[in-house]
Amino acid sequence: MATTPLATVAKEIAEIGGAALKAPDDIAHTLQRLAQKAFRLRPKETEARQFSLVMHLDTIRTWESQIRQIERAIARDLAAIPQTVTSVAGIGPVYGAGIVAEIGPIARFPSDDALAKYAGLTGRAHQSGTLDAEDRPLTRSGNAYLRYYLIEAADRVRVRDPAFEAFYIRKYSGAAHHPHKRALVLTARKLTGVIFGLLTRGQLYDGRRFGA
Numbered sequence: 001m002a003t004t005p006l007a008t009v010a011k012e013i014a015e016i017g018g019a020a021l022k023a024p025d026d027i028a029h030t031l032q033r034l035a036q037k038a039f040r041l042r043p044k045e046t047e048a049r050q051f052s053l054v055m056h057l058d059t060i061r062t063w064e065s066q067i068r069q070i071e072r073a074i075a076r077d078l079a080a081i082p083q084t085v086t087s088v089a090g091i092g093p094v095y096g097a098g099i100v101a102e103i104g105p106i107a108r109f110p111s112d113d114a115l116a117k118y119a120g121l122t123g124r125a126h127q128s129g130t131l132d133a134e135d136r137p138l139t140r141s142g143n144a145y146l147r148y149y150l151i152e153a154a155d156r157v158r159v160r161d162p163a164f165e166a167f168y169i170r171k172y173s174g175a176a177h178h179p180h181k182r183a184l185v186l187t188a189r190k191l192t193g194v195i196f197g198l199l200t201r202g203q204l205y206d207g208r209r210f211g212a
Contacts, residue, residue, distance in 0.1 A: 001035035085195055087204040090157035095149050099195065102146035112196035119146040121189045147188075150195075154188035163207045164190070 001009065010028035017024060041049060075093035078086070078100070086096040109115040116122055120142030158168040167190055171183035198205055 001032060002038070004032075006032055082202070084198040084202060084204050087198070088153075088157055088191075088194065089160040089205075091153050095153040095156070098149040099146065099153065102143055102149060103195075103199070106196065106199040109196065112193040115196050116189055116192045118142050119150055119192060120144065121147060121150065121185065121192060150192055151184060151188045154191045155184055157191060158184075158187055161207055 006025075006028055009032055010025045013028050013031075014021065014024040021027075071094055074097045078093050078097045081100060083096065083100050085091055085099050086093065091099070103109075103115070106115075109118065113122075154164070158164045164187060168183050168187045171186045172179045175182045194205065197203070
């Protein structure tokens with residue numbers, strides 16, 4: 001990296017990054033400058049460090065293989081359960097299985113508000129006079145696992161579904177403090193309502209109907 005011609009580095013970066021990557025020349029310049037300033041090992045240390053890196057990579061590959069096996073098992077088991085949660089773009093078998101497992105029978109909940117409360121996606125009252133504070137901390141009660149799955153799923157749904165993307169942007173733009181965190185929690189609350197409707201009615205997700 002330190003000795004390769006800058007144009008060659010920029011070309012390789014552009015090919016890997018594709019059309020979405022901006023300013024490959026600037027990235028190449030930064031990487032080469034960092035490489036030139038990088039700490040250089042003594043020749044006798046090189047072999048030991050190389051061996052250590054290879055062992056770490058082998059460990060990572062083993063974990064990745066195990067993760068893929070677990071994901072396949074989750075997808076297989078989820079396929080045997082009647083559910084429509086994974087019809088929402090962005091919710092795959094892993095998060096879908098987590099959501100379905102933690103909710104259990106949807107008939108336990110009389111409304112999406114009850115489901116949101118069970119997940120801990122409701123805020124504690126924090127008022128001064130008649131003015132509600134914008135930053136309402138979550139109650140942190142309820143099912144922490146379901147709350148995690150819903151928030152993580154919302155973060156993926158918002159980049160795949162136009163209705164959720166517009167909702168997230170609107171909440172993000174209207175926040176004065178912690179915009180991403182606030183918008184994501186509100187998006188997760190919206191997703192909770194959609195999931196409640198899907199499971200209650202046994203319907204597949206249709207953004208035109210549920211996106212309002």
